[in-house]
Structures are given as C-alpha cells and as structure tokens.
Amino acid sequence: MHLRYYSPSYNPRKHEKIISLLKAIEDRYSIRWEEVVVNSEEWYLKPIQLTEEEVYEYHLKPVSKLIRENSEILRSLGVKVLIETVTKKFKSISGHIYVAGTIAVVHEKVVWAGIWDEAVDFLKRLLSEGPQLLEVLKT
Numbered sequence: 001m002h003l004r005y006y007s008p009s010y011n012p013r014k015h016e017k018i019i020s021l022l023k024a025i026e027d028r029y030s031i032r033w034e035e036v037v038v039n040s041e042e043w044y045l046k047p048i049q050l051t052e053e054e055v056y057e058y059h060l061k062p063v064s065k066l067i068r069e070n071s072e073i074l075r076s077l078g079v080k081v082l083i084e085t086v087t088k089k090f091k092s093i094s095g096h097i098y099v100a101g102t103i104a105v106v107h108e109k110v111v112w113a114g115i116w117d118e119a120v121d122f123l124k125r126l127l128s129e130g131p132q133l134l135e136v137l138k139t
Helices: 012-029 052-076 086-090 117-129
Strands: 002-007 033-037 102-107 109-115
Touching (some): 002 012, 052 086, 052 102
C-alpha cells in the first residue's frame, strides 16, 4: 500500500503541510508516496499530469463504495473523516469537481480518499499510529 497526493492543494500552506506530513511518514515508516499534479496555481509550477475530472471519473468514482466503507472503518477508530459518497465528497452542487488536495490510500486501486482537512487529519493520525492504520482498510 502507498499514499497518493493529488496536488497541489488550493491553499499553499496546506500544500506544504501535506508534503511535510508525507515526508515524515515516509521517513518514519517507509510508507511510499507519490504526487499526481491535477491543478495549476500561480505559486506551483509543476505540469498537470491528470485533470481533476479524470481523477474523479477513473480513480475515485469506480471505487466509491469501497472509499465509503473504509471511511466508516476509519471513523470507528476515531479518525476525523467524512462518511460520504465520492460524488458528495468531491463534486459541488453546481457540478464542479474538486480533487486537488486529496490524499488517497492505494492498493492496486484507490481504497480510501479524503480531501483538505480530512486528508491532513488522516496523515497526522497515520504519522502517530503507523502502518497498522492502513492494515485495517478493505482492499
């Protein structure tokens, strides 16, 4: 299992916090992470690899049930995550898709994904508890 960061977050400070947590998790537990750039910001100049719409349609939507089930597991362990469908979590009422700032747990496919504060809370908990937090997730 590894972590994937769909970057950058819309907020530069939150982006730096996420990168810092990912590096700390990798240093402490050797949990690998990758960055997939999905958004451009004037302060972040890496080229876009996938659009937010592509991530939503091909990485998240097909595993919506699994993401929700794993959110329920994490919530039962006290992790501050939203228990929502992928549509509710990543798509606004007006239909705009928001994926930048998402952290995903990947085991061949995405098994859990959280956005913004939820992502940061998950990473903090993973840093304090270690790989056993990932081991409880359904794949």
